[in-house]
Every structure is written in structure tokens, then in C-alpha cells.
Amino acid sequence: xxxxxxxxxxxxxxxxxxxxxxxxxxxxxxxxxxxxxxxxxxxxxxxxxxxxxxxxxxxxxxxxxxxxxxxxxxxxxxxxxxxxxxxxxxxxxxxxxxxxxxxxxxxxxxxxxxxxxxxxxxxxxxxxxxxxxxxxxxxxxxxxxxxxxxxxxxxxxxxxxxxxxxxxxxxxxxxxxxxxxxxxxxxxxxxxxxxxxxxxxxxxxxxxxxxxxxxxxxxxxxxxxxxxxxxxxxxxxxxxxxxxxxxxxxxxxxxxxxxxxxxxxxxxxxxxxxxxxxxxxxxxxxxxxxxxxxxxxxxxxxxxxxxxxxxxxxxxxxxxxxxxxxxxxxxxxxxxxxxxxxxxxxxxx
Amino acid sequence: xxxxxxxxxxxxxxxxxxxxxxxxxxxxxxxxxxxxxxxxxxxxxxxxxxxxxxxxxxxxxxxxxxxxxxxxxxxxxxxxxxxxxxxxxxxxxxxxxxxxxxxxxxxxxxxxxxxxxxxxxxxxxxxxxxxxxxxxxxxxxxxxxxxxxxxxxxxxxxxxxxxxxxxxxxxxxxxxxxxxxxxxxxxxxxxxxxxxxxxxxxxxxxxxxxxxxxxxxxxxxxxxxxxxxxxxxxxxxxxxxxxxxxxxxxxxxxxxxxxxxxxxxxxxxxxxxxxxxxxxxxxxxxxxxxxxxxxxxxxxxxxxxxxxxxxxxxxxxxxxxxxxxxxxxxxxxxxxxxxxxxxxxxxxx
DNA sequence: TTGTAAGCGTTATCAA
DNA sequence: TTGATAACGCTTACAA
Numbered sequence: 059x060x061x062x063x064x065x066x067x068x069x070x071x072x073x074x075x076x077x078x079x080x081x082x083x084x085x086x087x088x089x090x091x092x093x094x095x096x097x098x099x100x101x102x103x104x105x106x107x108x109x110x111x112x113x114x115x116x117x118x119x120x121x122x123x124x125x126x127x128x129x130x131x132x133x134x135x136x137x138x139x140x141x142x143x144x145x146x147x148x149x150x151x152x153x154x155x156x157x158x159x160x161x162x163x164x165x166x167x168x169x170x171x172x173x174x175x176x177x178x179x180x181x182x183x184x185x186x187x188x189x190x191x192x193x194x195x196x197x198x199x200x201x202x203x204x205x206x207x208x209x210x211x212x213x214x215x216x217x218x219x220x221x222x223x224x225x226x227x228x229x230x231x232x233x234x235x236x237x238x239x240x241x242x243x244x245x246x247x248x249x250x251x252x253x254x255x256x257x258x259x260x261x262x263x264x265x266x267x268x269x270x271x272x273x274x275x276x277x278x279x280x281x282x283x284x285x286x287x288x289x290x291x292x293x294x295x296x297x298x299x300x301x302x303x304x305x306x307x308x309x310x311x312x313x314x315x316x317x318x319x320x321x322x323x324x325x326x327x328x329x330x331x332x333x334x335x336x337x338x339x340x341x342x343x344x345x346x347x348x349x350x351x352x353x354x355x356x357x358x359x360x361x362x363x364x365x366x367x368x369x370x371x372x373x374x375x376x377x378x379x380x381x382x383x384x385x386x387x388x389x390x391x392x393x394x395x396x397x398x399x400x401x402x403x404x405x406x407x
Numbered sequence: 408x409x410x411x412x413x414x415x416x417x418x419x420x421x422x423x424x425x426x427x428x429x430x431x432x433x434x435x436x437x438x439x440x441x442x443x444x445x446x447x448x449x450x451x452x453x454x455x456x457x458x459x460x461x462x463x464x465x466x467x468x469x470x471x472x473x474x475x476x477x478x479x480x481x482x483x484x485x486x487x488x489x490x491x492x493x494x495x496x497x498x499x500x501x502x503x504x505x506x507x508x509x510x511x512x513x514x515x516x517x518x519x520x521x522x523x524x525x526x527x528x529x530x531x532x533x534x535x536x537x538x539x540x541x542x543x544x545x546x547x548x549x550x551x552x553x554x555x556x557x558x559x560x561x562x563x564x565x566x567x568x569x570x571x572x573x574x575x576x577x578x579x580x581x582x583x584x585x586x587x588x589x590x591x592x593x594x595x596x597x598x599x600x601x602x603x604x605x606x607x608x609x610x611x612x613x614x615x616x617x618x619x620x621x622x623x624x625x626x627x628x629x630x631x632x633x634x635x636x637x638x639x640x641x642x643x644x645x646x647x648x649x650x651x652x653x654x655x656x657x658x659x660x661x662x663x664x665x666x667x668x669x670x671x672x673x674x675x676x677x678x679x680x681x682x683x684x685x686x687x688x689x690x691x692x693x694x695x696x697x698x699x700x701x702x703x704x705x706x707x708x709x710x711x712x713x714x715x716x717x718x719x720x721x722x723x724x725x726x727x728x729x730x731x732x733x734x735x736x737x738x739x740x741x742x743x744x745x746x747x748x749x750x751x752x753x754x755x756x
Numbered sequence: 757t758t759g760t761a762a763g764c765g766t767t768a769t770c771a772a
Numbered sequence: 773t774t775g776a777t778a779a780c781g782c783t784t785a786c787a788a
Contacts, residue, residue, distance in 0.1 A: 062468045063526065063549060065765055076775045081767060088768095091773065106545055111524045112470070113765035115461035116780050119411045131490045134483075141480045144507060153521065155504055158493060172502065175460045177412065196455055200412055280684040312688035319690065335629045336685035339661035341668065414781050425759045430783060437784090440757065462781035465764050 064105045073101040084109055115177060122152045124362070125173035126182045127166070130278065131158045135305050135332050135349070136184065139206065142355030143182065150363065152179065159186050161278065166191060180362050184208055188251045190215070202365030204358050210251035216365065218357045218376040220349055222252045223259030225380035229301055229329045229347050230263035230271070232382055237391030238299040238327060239269030244287060244307045246278045256303040256331075272297075276310050283310025284317065291318070296326055298391055305332035308344065327388040343385040353378050413454045422450040433458055464526060471501045473711065474522035475531045476515070479627065480507045484654050484681050484698070485533065488555065491704030492531065499712065501528065508535050510627065515540060529711050533557055537600045539564070551714030553707050559600035565714065567706045567725040569698055571601045572608030574729035578650055578678045578696050579612035579620070581731055586740030587648040587676060588618030593636060593656045595627045605652040605680075621646075625659050632659025633666065640667070645675055647740055654681035657693065676737040692734040702727050 066084075070077040075098060082088040083098045090098070115121040124147050128136040144154045157173055159166035166186045170193045173181065180202045185191065188210040194203060198215065205212040207219055226243075233241055241264050245253050257273045264271035274290045276283035287310055300315075302308035308330030315322060322328050323342045330337055330346040337344040357376045419426040424447060431437040432447045439447070464470040473496050477485040493503045506522055508515035515535045519542045522530065529551045534540065537559040543552055547564065554561040556568055575592075582590055590613050594602050606622045613620035623639045625632035636659055649664075651657035657679030664671060671677050672691045679686055679695040686693040706725045 061549065062764085067765075077766085078768090078775055078777095079773090081765095082774085085767075089773070094773090108520070108524050110465070110526055110765055112461045112464040112526060113780090114767075116459070116465055116764090116782085117766045117768080119780070121461070131486065131493075137480065137486055141507065144480075153504075155502075158490065171457070174457050177459055177461060200410070280688070284688075309684050309688050313684065316687070316689050316692065321690075334685075335658050335662065336683075338665070339629070339633075339658050340665050340689060341670075343665065411780085416781075426782080427759060427761095427784080428757090430781095431758090434783075438757070443757085459781055462764090463783075465766085465780090466782045466784085468764070 063110075064107045065110065066107070068105055069098065069102045069107045072105055073098050119177075121177050121179055123155055123176050123178045124152050124180050124182065125155045125157065125176055125178040127157050127159055127169055127173060128184045129159050129161050129166075129186045131156075133278070133306060134334055135351075138351045139184075139355060139358075142351055143359060146355060146359040161186055163187065167193065170194065180204070180366055182206055182358055182362065185212075187249065202362055204362045204365075206354070206358050208250065208252055214373055216361050216373050216375075218354060218361060218378070219252065220354070220378050220380055222255035223262075225259065225331075225347050225349070226256035226301065226303055227259035227263050228380065228382045229331075229345075230260035232345070232384065233299045233301065233327060233329060233388060234263060234267040234269065236299075236327065236388060239264070239267065239391075240297045240299070241269065241271045242290075242297040242300045243271055243273040244283075244300060244302045244311055245273055245275050246283070246304045246307050248273070248275045253303060260301055260303070276307060278304070278306050280306050280309035280313060283307055284313035287311060287314040288317070296320070299327040299329070299388065301329045303331050305330070305334065307331070308337070308346070312344070323387045323389045327391075329382075329388050333383055338385065342387050345385045345388040346383050348381045348383050350378055350380065412459075413456045414459070415456070417454055418447065418451045418456045421454055422447050468526075470526050470528055472504060472525050472527040473501050473529045473531065474504045474506065474525055474527040476506050476508055476518055476522060477533045478508050478510050478515075478535045480505075482627070482655060483683055484700075487700045488533075488704060488707075491700055492708060495704060495708040510535055512536065516542065519543065529553070529715055531555055531707055531711065534561075536598065551711055553711045553714075555703070555707050557599065557601055563722055565710050565722050565724075567703060567710060567727070568601065569703070569727050569729055571604035572611075574608065574680075574696050574698070575605035575650065575652055576608035576612050577729065577731045578680075578694075579609035581694070581733065582648045582650065582676060582678060582737060583612060583616040583618065585648075585676065585737060588613070588616065588740075589646045589648070590618065590620045591639075591646040591649045592620055592622040593632075593649060593651045593660055594622055594624050595632070595653045595656050597622070597624045602652060609650055609652070625656060627653070627655050629655050629658035629662060632656055633662035636660060636663040637666070645669070648676040648678070648737065650678045652680050654679070654683065656680070657686070657695070661693070672736045672738045676740075678731075678737050682732055687734065691736050694734045694737040695732050697730045697732050699727055699729065 066077050066080045070080045080098055082090050083095045140156055147154050157169040159169055170191055182204050184207045190211045203215055205215045205217045209217045243257050243260050245257050247253055261271040276286035300311050302311045330344045333346045333348040337346055415426050415429045418429045429447055431439050432444045489505050496503050506518040508518055519540055531553050533556045539560045552564055554564045554566045558566045592606050592609050594606050596602055610620040625635035649660050651660045679693045682695045682697040686695055
């Protein structure tokens with residue numbers, strides 16, 4: 059079981075060529091006579107040869123590895139990001155190694171150390187907090203790093219994020235247009251700048267229309283969030299609309315309202331964040347802010363790729379716009395029960 | 408940017424010791440005087456040294472890498488599996504590299520080749536189809552492999568799966584007990600043996616009670632699945648109960664029923680597969696078969712670990728039992744609208 | 757306890 | 773076009 063797999067040398071011996079030739083056949087860096095190459099390939103296949111990346115990486119000093127660190131793998135948004143990024147990286151011949159910081163600064167620190175020891179060609183990180191981990195400040199000129207989704211503190215790094223204030227703002231504008239003046243904003247974690255921005259963007263829209271918007275912080279876990287929200291509702295009157303500013307808080311809202319048997323769209327309008335199949339798999343599908351995951355992944359990858367190809371220059375700070383997908387969960391305050399523009403989607407510049 | 412990071416040699420020089428000492432400090436394999444070790448560590452930190460795994464792996468011929476291949480990262484079930492497995496592996500000092508076969512045999516083949524080139528210590532695979540990939544047959548005595556969730560063809564490999572016929576059987580039994588005799592079984596992909604087993608298990612239960620159970624195959628995509636199911640419903644009368652045998656088909660069912668404005672639990676009872684937060688975040692929470700993800704991950708990991716530690720012996724074929732989480736979506740056929748045992752959970756042996 | 761040196765599998769240089 | 777050889781950073785006998 060511990061036996062080493064066949065090496066380039068075994069192939070060379072069995073094929074009666076030098077190891078250099080075998081290497082050239084597999085790396086394709088130097089021309090090899092087609093028949094010889096074919097012969098080598100056949101022999102390699104027979105002995106079960108596979109190139110050893112550890113050895114290649116060591117020799118070249120380069121690896122085609124991109125490491126990625128996300129705060130939580132339980133969050134579908136990050137999963138989508140990983141999936142989309144992996145697909146693009148693969149096309150360009152890179153492999154992605156993902157680590158999970160479990161929303162914990164100490165785990166984050168350890169995982170970064172582990173990821174760096176892969177000698178990755180580049181790194182994509184969604185930090186746990188607003189603060190960039192120190193380790194990354196130290197390696198920032200050893201390898202390209204793209205900070206995604208967050209990064210209030212990522213001065214000098216390439217960043218890709220959405221226009222958070224605007225994203226929640228369009229949701230709030232939609233509610234205001236439907237006549238809502240009393241909106242509850244449900245946030246996961248207010249210590250994160252993007253979340254604060256979303257809350258601010260929404261609140262300002264509501265207040266600009268003469269309404270009131272309160273914010274409640276319920277944490278990232280859907281079940282606990284539902285309980286927290288329930289406690290808030292115990293102490294306060296039901297608002298006419300509730301806005302969740304993350305996918306997980308949207309779930310918290312739905313869980314809580316379901317337990318209380320409220321009729322969504324009827325008793326209270328709901329707007330969620332991120333758009334997943336389960337949001338529309340209901341009698342009253344949920345109006346939601348859609349993050350352009352594809353664009354986000356594309357932007358991260360092209361940014362990283364440019365740096366991998368040696369492009370220097372000032373850090374880029376990409377900011378992407380979100381859409382609102384209007385469905386039946388948000389209705390005119392009149393409570394006529396008449397759904398408005400059920401499948402209309404607002405495309406933004 | 409292409410500069411090599413500091414090596415063990417730079418640390419040795421800067422600290423005035425030999426490279427062997429530096430190595431021993433970091434590997435901890437051989438004792439080093441505490442003060443010296445501390446000094447080396449300090450110097451290493453100052454020069455920004457990180458151990459190069461490529462070099463270690465090459466030298467030792469061992470890597471603490473477990474590679475994992477799943478058919479789709481869009482499926483929450485596999486995500487949960489990855490997450491749980493990663494946590495356990497990490498505790499034992501292993502890193503997990505995940506690849507996505509995108510439900511495509513050709514991609515699967517390529518990804519396996521890529522994964523093997525990491526020279527992993529072990530491998531966990533959920534094959535795309537019932538057939539074990541040839542490459543794995545070839546390397547089966549080079550490294551331990553655990554086949555998870557599927558593996559009808561995995562003769563001679565360690566396998567971990569659930570009792571599929573029973574899992575769907577308990578769901579069907581529950582429906583039968585509620586008086587349902589006309590059940591529609593919604594399957595993703597009948598070319599997979601575990602799915603066929605689930606259908607069989609459910610069908611047999613219904614038929615044993617003198618009922619009829621038809622099966623419809625709708626594919627793994629929730630949206631397309633909903634459309635496929637809609638076509639079936641166009642041609643057939645609404646059954647009294649619908650059973651989804653995967654998480655994705657459950658979503659298809661809910662999407663389709665929502666579009667037709669059916670009242671779940673009222674017009675038709677629904678039992679889903681796998682248990683996710685969105686299943687209970689609704690007015691009528693969904694009764695569902697719960698796969699014991701924790702036990703599955705635990706079983707995979709302990710099986711793999713034993714092999715990593717050199718344990719030989721006959722392949723193990725672990726089969727785990729599922730629970731049924733009864734909620735309001737499944738009701739007595741009388742249509743009294745009276746929910747039964749809303750939060751009762753049946754624990755199985 | 758610490759140091760010296762060989763070698764892991766690969767790529768890159770240089771010579772044939 | 774092909775081959776011999778050195779070197780990448782690390783671990784591990786073995787020597788000091």
C-alpha cells in the first residue's frame with residue numbers, strides 16, 4: 059500500500075528512452091517525434107504511470123493551484139461561488155483547493171497557513187471579518203490575492219464585491235413603491251461592513267419616503283435566527299414588510315413566519331436575498347435580490363488570471379450591481395391580496 | 408512574483424544551524440533543545456518561512472491528502488458530505504481536495520486522473536453511475552478507496568451507503584398508514600441503482616397494502632424536474648400522495664405543486680428526501696426521510712482511516728438506516744385537514 | 757543533540 | 773530530436 063507509484067524513470071527504462079524524453083512527452087514543452095511519443099505513452103499506460111505533481115511543483119517552483127478560503131461551506135452563496143470559480147479555473151488548467159474557516163478567526167488563521175503551504179499560484183479569500191488576516195498582508199507580494207464579497211479593510215488588494223447599499227436599496231425601493239412605510243430589516247451579522255451597508259441602503263430608502271426601518275441582528279444560523287426574530291416579534295408589532303439581507307436570514311424569516319402561521323404577501327410582505335430554487339418552490343414565491351454570481355465569479359477569475367499572467371498596476375476594486383426578482387411575496391400595502399408583476403425582473407445598468 | 412519563497416536552507420543559514428535541525432523543529436520527529444527550537448522558530452517567522460508540502464510529499468512518498476470526487480456540487484447532500492468529511496479529516500491532520508464530476512462520465516474520468524496526480528493517501532468517491540471507473544480498479548491496491556452513497560458495481564471496495572429500499576419504504580409505510588393507496592414516486596435518475604432501490608422499496612410497501620404506486624423519472628435538475636412532473640400531471644389524475652426520493656426531486660415536486668396552486672397536505676400529501684432548513688421554513692413543513700449524514704461521514708472516515716493505518720482484510724460494506732421526520736405535509740387521506748404527529752420523529756434501529 | 761549528505765520525481769540546461 | 777545531469781526543498785540515515 060505504501061509502495062511508490064511508477065516514476066518517469068520506470069517508464070523511460072521500459073520504453074528504452076531517457077527520462078528527459080518521457081518528461082517532454084507529458085509536459086509537451088519540447089517536441090518529440092510523434093511515433094516515439096506514442097510509444098512512450100503506450101508504455102506509460104501499461105506501467106500505470108501518472109505524473110507526480112509534488113515533484114513538478116518542487117522543480118518548477120510554480121503550481122497550478124488556486125487556494126480559496128470561505129467563511130462557511132454551509133452557506134449556499136459561497137458554495138455557488140466555489141462551484142463557478144472551480145469551473146473557470148479548470149478551463150485554464152488550474153485546480154482549486156477550498157478551505158472552510160467555519161466563521162472562526164482562529165480556524166481562519168490555521169487554514170490560511172495550511173493553504174499557503176500548498177505554494178499556490180494564487181488565492182481567493184472571503185474573510186470572516188472586516189479585517190484582513192495578517193498572514194495575507196505578509197504574502198501579498200509573493201502571490202496574487204483576490205478578496206471577494208467582503209474586504210472593508212482590503213486596502214491594496216484586488217477586490218470584487220457587489221454594491222451592497224444599492225442591492226438592499228432596490229429591494230427597499232420596491233417595497234416603498236408598494237406603499238410600505240414600516241419595514242423590518244433582518245441582518246445576519248452587523249459587525250460585517252457589507253451587511254451594515256445593506257442595512258443602511260435599505261433604511262435610507264425607506265426613511266427617504268418618510269417611513270421607518272428598524273434593523274434586527276439574528277446571526278447566520280437559520281434556526282437560531284428564526285428564534286431571535288421570534289423574540290423581536292414578541293416585543294414589537296408586525297411590520298408591513300420584512301427584508302432579509304442574506305440568504306440565511308431569508309430562511310430565518312420564512313421559518314419564523316411559518317411557525318407563526320402568518321400568510322406571506324398577505325399578512326406581511328417579504329423580500330429575500332440571493333435567489334435559490336427553494337425560494338420559488340412555494341405557493342407564494344419569494345421576491346429576492348439576485349446577486350450576479352456568474353459575473354462575480356467571472357470577475358474574480360479574470361482579475362486573478364491577469365495577475366497570474368504577470369500584470370502589475372494599481373489594485374482593482376470591482377463593484378457589481380444586483381437585480382431584483384419580483385415575485386408574489388411582496389404586495390401592495392392595501393392588502394387587496396392582488397399580486398403585482400409576479401415575474402417581472404428589473405435589469406440594472 | 409515568481410520568486411521562490413524562503414526555504415529551509417535560508418532559515419538554517421539565518422539561524423546558524425543545519426537544515427536538519429530546522430526540519431526537526433518543524434516536523435517534531437526528532438528532539439531539539441527547546442531554546443534552539445525557539446530560536447529557529449523566531450528566525451523562520453522573521454524570514455517568512457512556510458514548509459513546502461510539495462517537497463515533503465516528494466521526499467516521504469506520503470501525502471496527508473484525501474481526494475474526494477462527487478457527482479455534483481449543486482446538490483446539498485454532497486455538500487454536506489464534503490463538509491462533514493472535511494471536518495473529520497482535518498482533526499486527523501489530513502487535507503481534503505474535492506473535485507466535481509458534473510454528472511458527466513468524461514469529466515469524471517478526467518477529474519480522477521487529476522486527483523490521482525496529487526498522490527493522495529486515500530480517496531472517497533461517489534461515482535456518477537453504477538459502474539466503477541476503470542482507473543480506480545487499476546489503483547485499488549495503491550491507495551485505500553471508499554465508495555460512498557452508490558457503488559452497485561463496487562465489488563471489492565469498502566462501501567458506505569444507506570439502506571435505500573428501507574429509507575423509501577418507511578416513507579411509503581407512513582403514507583400507507585395515513586390511508587394513502589395511490590402514491591406517485593418521483594425519481595431523479597432510474598439508471599442509478601440506489602434510486603431504483605428507493606423506488607422499489609416504496610412501491611412494494613404501497614402494493615403490499617393493496618395500493619398502486621407509479622414512478623416518474625424527472626432528472627436531477629429541480630426546474631426541469633418540475634416541468635417533467637407537470638407533464639405527467641397533465642396526463643394523469645392527481646395522486647393522493649407524492650414521494651420524492653432525492654433532495655432535488657423534492658424541490659421539483661414543491662415547485663410543480665406551487666405553480667399549480669395545490670395546497671400541500673390538503674390537496675395532496677408530500678414526503679421528501681433529505682432534510683434541509685428550507686423544507687421546514689413553510690406554512691406546511693415537509694415530512695422527510697432524513698439521511699444520517701453525520702453517521703455516513705463518520706463511517707466513511709473511520710473506514711478510510713483504518714486502511715490508512717494499514718489495516719487489511721475483507722472489504723467492509725456499511726449500510727446505514729434512515730429516519731422519517733414527520734411533519735404537516737403528510738396527512739390522513741380523509742382530508743380532514745387535521746395534521747398528524749407534526750414533530751414526531753421515528754428513530755430506527 | 758546536531759550536522760552531513762543522499763535521494764525523492766520532475767524540469768531545464770546543455771551537449772551530443 | 774534526444775540524452776546526461778544538476779537542481780528544486782525536504783526528510784532521514786548515519787556520522788560527529
